[in-house]
Structures are given as structure tokens and as C-alpha cells.
Amino acid sequence: MNPKELLNTTFDCECGRSHHVPIRKLIYAEDALERLPEVLGSLVEGRCAVVLADPRTRDIAGRHAQEILEQSHWSVRHIVVPPGARLDTGRGGPVCDDTTYDWLNARLPPADIALAVGSGVINDLTKWSAFAHDVPYVVMATAASMNGYTAANVAPTLNGVKTLVRARPPLAVLATPSVIVGAPFELTAAGLGDVMAKPISAADWLLNHVFYGEHFCRYCSEIINGLEPYYLDRPADVKDRKPAAVEALFEALLYSGIAMTIIGTSAPASGGEHLLSHTLDMLSSVDGVPHDLHGRQVGLGTLFASALYDRILRIESPDYSPVPADIDSTFWGSLAPSVRQQYEPKKSMLGTMREKLTDGQTWQSFLAACRRQVRSAEQIKKCLRAAGAAHTFADIGCSRERLLAAVLHMHEIRKRPTIIDLAWVLGILPGAAEEIIDCWLTA
Numbered sequence: 001m002n003p004k005e006l007l008n009t010t011f012d013c014e015c016g017r018s019h020h021v022p023i024r025k026l027i028y029a030e031d032a033l034e035r036l037p038e039v040l041g042s043l044v045e046g047r048c049a050v051v052l053a054d055p056r057t058r059d060i061a062g063r064h065a066q067e068i069l070e071q072s073h074w075s076v077r078h079i080v081v082p083p084g085a086r087l088d089t090g091r092g093g094p095v096c097d098d099t100t101y102d103w104l105n106a107r108l109p110p111a112d113i114a115l116a117v118g119s120g121v122i123n124d125l126t127k128w129s130a131f132a133h134d135v136p137y138v139v140m141a142t143a144a145s146m147n148g149y150t151a152a153n154v155a156p157t158l159n160g161v162k163t164l165v166r167a168r169p170p171l172a173v174l175a176t177p178s179v180i181v182g183a184p185f186e187l188t189a190a191g192l193g194d195v196m197a198k199p200i201s202a203a204d205w206l207l208n209h210v211f212y213g214e215h216f217c218r219y220c221s222e223i224i225n226g227l228e229p230y231y232l233d234r235p236a237d238v239k240d241r242k243p244a245a246v247e248a249l250f251e252a253l254l255y256s257g258i259a260m261t262i263i264g265t266s267a268p269a270s271g272g273e274h275l276l277s278h279t280l281d282m283l284s285s286v287d288g289v290p291h292d293l294h295g296r297q298v299g300l301g302t303l304f305a306s307a308l309y310d311r312i313l314r315i316e317s318p319d320y321s322p323v324p325a326d327i328d329s330t331f332w333g334s335l336a337p338s339v340r341q342q343y344e345p346k347k348s349m350l351g352t353m354r355e356k357l358t359d360g361q362t363w364q365s366f367l368a369a370c371r372r373q374v375r376s377a378e379q380i381k382k383c384l385r386a387a388g389a390a391h392t393f394a395d396i397g398c399s400r401e402r403l404l405a406a407v408l409h410m411h412e413i414r415k416r417p418t419i420i421d422l423a424w425v426l427g428i429l430p431g432a433a434e435e436i437i438d439c440w441l442t443a
């Protein structure tokens, strides 16, 4: 089933659940901007819109979108979100945090619909604020940079902690192919890093299914499988910005967001590999050192996690080691209390994991399920390198020491177990961390 056929429908899935796709339209066409009045008009009754952009995306499409709507007798207000006040991302763009959210909420005018023109941050800020004001929203995407367009959640930094906030997905996603293909290349490469996480996220989802009985949906876990050959088997096409590869990448990002929306959690597209990116973002909020784009950091996390899977899937009869009883509060400083809140409930889950390791059946089911999902670190490395995406710590502006500290603490920030926790329970971490960094993340 192509997800496009499921827009605005509810269907019974083979996983035993009924799934709903609340997104009504996905439009990837050169005339996407010109179709805005027709699309928005089909979604809401009124004719009052607010257009949100950052200075860069205002120039690319925001101003034009406003003009086109006004020509069709829409009343349009606009907001240009300035660069982040608290944090400089190193790229001078806005950030999705509580400060910017408050700033935006104070300015959002009454409207029938909000239109986000931009990528990750503008989409998240608009989704978050529109949800708070109970206004539907639509996004005009400007880059294939991450999978959040079609997701229901927002991932802001609140008081320095990377958090997931529940909101509502957009009613429609529109994009102009020439804008997506022509976006700054690092954004496209970041999008590749974000979808490369899928084999690991799917394996970590199965880990939670096998060890803890978490609901697993094969349809959602395989939703982008048909698109993967376009960029995973031909990564140079992404580097060369071949339209077919960029379109497949963009669709894969939209579909993996839809999978998260359907399931209601980030499980289909986020596992242990994402923890590295979240941890680096959190460290930035503590020490002010800039972090890189989400998907670029996720690419490195995926390499690290797949190197762990390479080792773990070779173990025929597992043994376990004691895991740290508490988080490293010196390391987390002011963030320690909120990190501990996540780690505390995980401790009993790690106990369950250890118990289940002694029963050979669970381990064999885990091996059989995950061996079909994961890709080797070697394959991930080749793909990131050939695509011109970030694959070393230097690429993401991080020192070896900072990266090592992040990988050794990243399991502490979320209560849901992942391959990173399993590696600790099996005694592979902390020992293997430096070797994996030297082998896969250095050159």
C-alpha cells in the first residue's frame, strides 16, 4: 500500500490495529506555490492566513506564497522568525526552544490556517504554536532535511532538555522540486542521515517488541523500503542532486514521518542512533558550544549503533554485566535532575532485559528479527561518504573527546531501551566505544 493512497483515511492494518492518516495532501510539483490558494481553500472555510518563515525561507518562497494568496483574496499576515536568541546553531538560523516559542506565541495573530515556509525549525515552531492556538497548519517545505514535516510531534529544547511535545501533523505538505533539489546541500545530506537511521530504528523497535512486548507494525517499519534503493544503493546520485534521488529521499522523509504519526510514537524512525544527536544538542544547551544539524548528527549515531549491532548479532549465547546504577550527574550538571527522571524507570527494564537474556528463546527471536533489519556499519559508512554527508566527528564540528563523552552518556537521556542499553547490559560498552569511534567515526 502506497502511503499516498492512505491520506485522510483510516485502514485496518495487518498488525491488528486500525491506523489513521490525518494528512490530506502531499504535493510535490513545480506549481506547488501557485496551487496554495486552491489547497488552503479546500482545507478551511475562512480566508485568513498567517505565513511563518525565517529570513532565508521568506526570500525563497515565503514572500511569493503571501503574494499568491493575496491575489486570490486571502488576508495574510506574516512573521519572520529571527535567529535564535539563546543559541547560535552555527548557521545563524532560528532554533526550536521555549524562548522562541514564547516569542512566537506573543505574535501569532488570529488566523484560519497557518502556513509554515521552511524546514525543520520553522515547521516545528509553526506546528507547536498552531496546535497551542488550535489552528490547522500546512507546510511549504524548502529542504529534504528531516522527517518531521508529517510527524505529529515537535522536538523542542525545553530548559536545555531535548523533549518531545505532542501536537498535530499538518493538513498538507507542499514542495517545489526545484527548491528541494536546489536547497543548501548540507540540508539534503542531513535528510539522508535522518532516513539512514531507519534500519536501526526498526531493529530497536523489534528489540522492544521481543524483550518488552511493545506493539510492532511491519507495514510502518517497511513504509520506506521501496524508496531506499534510490539513495542507499546510489548515494552519489544524492551528492549530484539527481532529481529522482532527491525526490525519493524527500518522499522517504515524508513517509517515515507518517509512520510515526500512525503509530503515535517515534519508534518507526528513531532508536538508539538518535540519542547521539539529542545528547549533542543537550550538551550545547549547557555549554553553549554549537551543535550540527539533526540529520548530520543522526548519521554518526547510525554508524555507531550499526557497529554495535555488527558485534551483538554475532553473539550466540549472551552473558551480562552490571550496568551503572545511576546517571553521571557531574557530567550532566544542571540537566541531571531531568536526565535522572528518564533513567530511573529504565533501571527495572534493564533488569527485565537481563532476565530475558538467560532464556535462549528470547535471544534467538531477537537475533532472527534484527538480522533482517540492520545494515552493516560498512554499508552505512560507504553510503554517507559517497553521498557527501557527515560521517566523522570532525564533519559535525565535534572533538573526539566530546563525541566519546556523548556516546557513553546518551543511554541516560531516555527511558525507552535501545541497542545502546543492550550493549551496556552485554558488557560491550563502555569498552568498545573508543574502538568504534576510531574505526568508523574518525576518517
Ligand SMILES: [Zn+2]
Binding pocket: 146, 147, 194, 269, 270, 274, 294, 298
Ligand atoms: Zn530524526
Ligand SMILES: [Zn+2]
Binding pocket: 013, 014, 015, 016, 017, 019, 217, 218, 219, 220
Ligand atoms: Zn499496523
